[in-house]
Amino acid sequence: xxxxxxxxxxxxxxxxxxxxxxxxxxxxxxxxxxxxxxxxxxxxxxxxxxxxxxxxxxxxxxxxxxxxxxxxxxxxxxxxxxxxxxxxxxxxxxxxxxxxxxxxxxxxxxxxxxxxxxxxxxxxxxxxxxxxx
Numbered sequence: 001x002x003x004x005x006x007x008x009x010x011x012x013x014x015x016x017x018x019x020x021x022x023x024x025x026x027x028x029x030x031x032x033x034x035x036x037x038x039x040x041x042x043x044x045x046x047x048x049x050x051x052x053x054x055x056x057x058x059x060x061x062x063x064x065x066x067x068x069x070x071x072x073x074x075x076x077x078x079x080x081x082x083x084x085x086x087x088x089x090x091x092x093x094x095x096x097x098x099x100x101x102x103x104x105x106x107x108x109x110x111x112x113x114x115x116x117x118x119x120x121x122x123x124x125x126x127x128x129x130x131x132x133x
Contacts, residue, residue: 025040025043025044025045025046025065026040026045026046026047026048027045027046027047027048028048029048029049029050029051029052029075030050030051031050031051032048032050032051032052032053032054033052033053033054034054034056035053035054035055035056035057036054036055036056036057036058036059036060036061036081037056037060037061038054038056038060038061038062038063039060039061039062039063039064040063040064040065041062041064042064042065042066042067042069043065043066043067044064044065044066044067044068044069044070044071044087045065045069045070045071046063046065046070046071046073047070047071047072047073048073049072049073049074049075049076049077049095050075050076051075051076052073052075052076052077052078052079053077053078053079054079055078055079055080055081056080056081056082057081058081058082058101059081059082059101059102060082061079061080061081061082061083061084062083062084062085062086063085064084064085064086064087065086065087066086066087066088068088068089069087069088069089069090069091069107069123070087070089070090070091071085071087071090071091071092072090072091072092072093073093074092074093074094074095074096074097074130075095075096076095076096077093077094077095077096077097077098077099078097078098078099079093079099080098080099080100080101080103081101081102082101082102083099083100083101083102083103083104083105084103084104084105084106085099085104085105085106086104086105086106086107086108087106087107087123087126088107088108088123089107089108089123089124089125090107090125090126091105091106091107091125091126091127092125092126092127092128093105093128094127094128094129094130094131094132095130095131096130096131097128097129097130097131097132097133098132098133099128100133105126105128106126107123107124107125107126108122108123108124
């Protein structure tokens with residue numbers, strides 16, 4: 001019976017992150033707190049470290065990792081309402097960093113500022129350092 005109870009708790013915890021296929025691309029650390037709704041669209045990987053807080057009480061948080069992309073939230077990170085993080089290669093948020101409400105962090109702008117607007121530029125990995133506010 002304890003195994004069934006543990007699986008039930010895990011299934012409930014993953015359901016808060018959206019559809020089950022998203023849960024299969026998700027690495028989840030210990031003591032992760034989720035308040036509200038978190039979206040995980042896209043086929044890429046999302047790694048969430050220990051003690052991360054996702055506070056989406058006013059507006060959902062979006063963590064979109066494209067094919068081959070990866071989002072890494074290191075230990076103790078806090079992400080607030082309405083934030084969107086999008087990775088086509090890598091977006092890494094350093095340990096204990098705090099991302100305020102309604103921020104947009106992405107590693108590719110998806111079109112060139114001049115010239116042919118349908119040509120996609122190369123992605124540049126983005127890192128937010130540890131303890132950033």
